[in-house]
Amino acid sequence: MKFEKFRLNALSKSQMREVKGGGTCGYYNLKSGTVACNVSKSIALAGVADHSGYWCCDSCSTTSYCGNA
Numbered sequence: 001m002k003f004e005k006f007r008l009n010a011l012s013k014s015q016m017r018e019v020k021g022g023g024t025c026g027y028y029n030l031k032s033g034t035v036a037c038n039v040s041k042s043i044a045l046a047g048v049a050d051h052s053g054y055w056c057c058d059s060c061s062t063t064s065y066c067g068n069a
């Protein structure tokens with residue numbers, strides 16, 4: 001199958017996000033108690049820059065802090 005035909009039949013970007021669980025990230029800072037979900041990866045990493053918590057991207061739906069977000 002040619003790429004162009006495949007591309008037209010493939011999942012849309014939003015559908016791929018649903019399948020892969022990506023597109024948004026989250027974090028839980030243990031020191032401050034701050035939880036943020038559905039943020040960019042850079043924000044999630046900045047939220048735990050002091051190494052005092054957890055962050056996620058692809059697995060956020062399985063975490064206790066962003067699982068219901």
